[in-house]
Amino acid sequence: MKLTDANCYTALQARDARFDGVFFTGVKTTGIYCRPICPARTPAPSSCTFYPTASAAESAGFRPCLRCRPELAPGCQGSSLAEAVLRRLQERAVEGTRLEDLDQDLGLSSRQVRRLLEKEFGVTPLQVIQTQRLLLAKQLLQETSQPISEIALAAGFRSLRTFNALFKERYHLAPSACRRSTSKPKTGEGIRLRLAYRAPLAWEALMDYFRSRLVPGVEEIEGREYRRTVALGQASGWMRVWPHETEAVLIVEVSPSLTRHLGAVQSRVRRMFDLDARPDAILEVLGSDPLLAPVFHHFPGLRVGGAWDSFELAVRAVLGQQITVTAATTLSGRLAARTGTAIETPFKNLHRLAITAEALEKLSVDDLCNLGLVRARASALIHLAASALKGGLEFPPGLDHEAAVARLIELPGVGPWTAHYIAMRALRFPDAFPAADLGLRKAIGNGELIPTKQAELRSEPWRPWRAYAAAALWKSLSPLTP
Known part of the structure; x- marks a missing residue:
């Protein structure tokens, strides 16, 4: 649906969670901008202006609402070049990347990026970066007891003075005024954050996917909680993730050793658990297909499980060629035991970091x-x-999945199935579809193994959400019990 002021206001009146993160409302009478789900009294239409991004609302002079907290809004999957560039820029902003270092990562010159963002969203790259960093800092101020100097660094700022000045200028208050009473974590406990998503979320289905692929020593699942070891830059530690019982948020607990990398942790967890998906848009395309409808009925909010790290997933995809999931898991464990650095965590089953490209390259055939x-x-x-x-596993935003697959296939030993699987799970292309997969071909053929070409033709009506169709088809091969 094309967003207009009229239908944005209708969604605002209904507090429609489907539009959370899709637009933000600037309220002229208060100077505040809100999410569509804000519990505050709905302002009059004449008092509202609507913006596609938080950075656009802030560049127009609005401050984030302290009730609905725009920093918690889920992001959006976009198919256009502008949307892809914006998403990449938002992720890199909280990872501390400098604006001048982004040209190669974005695949565009700084002038092209600026022109693209100003035309589509009315913001500059600097405004996007500043907004993302300020919003992350605001979240950390309200949810943790970390020192403000640590929060500034974790949000991507390189100077506490710069952070304090920008925070006061943009939000009209000192960072300390945003603090809420949060108890300091006990020894062994980590820093907890909240990551919002658009409900529903088929958490158990996600856990089924990860459970069958856990790398021994690196990952584990206990109850409804996913845990793993983490290495970012020179820092290492652990994290655990579980869904809130009543709210559409995941709780992420991170070891204190990763404090300065909280922005990167957030970005990776969002991708790993597909938190920016639009269940309503996906269901609109896939929900009426007789092959897929039963799965989406049993698992509303089905997501495409991703990966913490693209290289980890690519290794797993290569290992999984022509062998069972169980056998590939065994090999993954042996690789981690052979190359992964030992680490101490509060969890007895997590004691090793995952395999890295640097460690693997040192091994011989x-x-x-x-x-x-x-x-x-x-x-x-x-x-x-x-x-x-x-x-070789880094691709500029805006590249379509077919082009990414074509590049991956150039690698020795990487065929179409492996390339599409990497594109789907690691690179997060929502339309990737490993049609050569035996399970998909059997599911589409109702138990009969159909040709790959026939599977590809059958998948055409599922565009642009074929990755979600693949997830549903794989799920259909098991008994449909929620």
């Missing part, structure tokens, strides 16, 4: 074969590691 890999697969992993170290 024979080393990998001694772990149980066939020679062709071992050679493919060595080539994958070398490519990853040269940026």
Whole structure:
């Protein structure tokens, strides 16, 4: 649906959660901007202006609401180049990346990026970066007891003075005025954050996906809680994630050792658990298909489980070629045991960091074969590691999934199935579809193994959400019990 002032106001009146993060409302009488779900009294239409992003609302002079907290709003999956650039810029902003260092990552010159964002959203790259960093800082001020100097660094600011000045200028109050009474974490406890999503969320289905692929020593699931070890830059630690019982948020607890990387943790967790998905838009396309409808009925809010790290997922995809999920998991565990750095955590089953491209490149084909890999697969992993170290798994925003798949296929030992699987799970392309997968071909054929070409043709009506169709088809191969 094309957003207009009229239908934005209708969504605001209804407090429609489907539009949370899709637009923000600036209220002229208060100078505040809100999410569509804000519990405050709905202002008159004449008092409202609507903005596609928080940065656009802030650049117009509005301050974030302290009740609905715009920093918690989920993001949006976009298909246009402008939307893809905006999303990448928002992620990099809280990871501390400098604006002048983004040209190569974005695949565009700074002048092109500025022109694109100003035309589509009415904001500059600097305004996007400043808004994302301020909103993350505001969240950390309200949800943690970390020192303000640590919060400034965690939000991507390189100077406490710059942070304080910008916060006062933009929000008309000192950072300390945003603090809420939060108890300091006990020894062994981490820093807790809230990440919002658009309900519903099929959490148990997500846990089923991760549970069958847990890397021993690196990941575990206990009850409804996912846990893993984490390495970011020179820092290492752990995190655990679970859904709130009554609100549409995930609770993320991170070890204090990762304080300065909280922005990167947020970005990765959002991608890993597909928190920016639009269940309503996906269901509109897929919900009436007789093959998919039963799955979406049993698992409302079905997501495409992703990955903490693209290289980890790519290794897993190569290992999974022509063997069972269980066998690939066993090999993943052996690789982590062979190359992963030992680490201490509060969880006895988490004691090793995941495999990295640097560690894998140091191994020989024979080393990998001694772990149980066939020679062709071992050679493919060595080539994958070398490519990853040269940026081979990094793609500029706006590149479509077919182009990304074509690049991945150029790697030795990476075929169409592996490339589409990486595009779907790691690169987060919502229309990626590994049509050669045996499970998908059987599900589409109602138990009969149909040709790959026939599976591709059957998937055409599912665009642009074929990755979600694939997730539903794989789920249909098991008994449909919620």
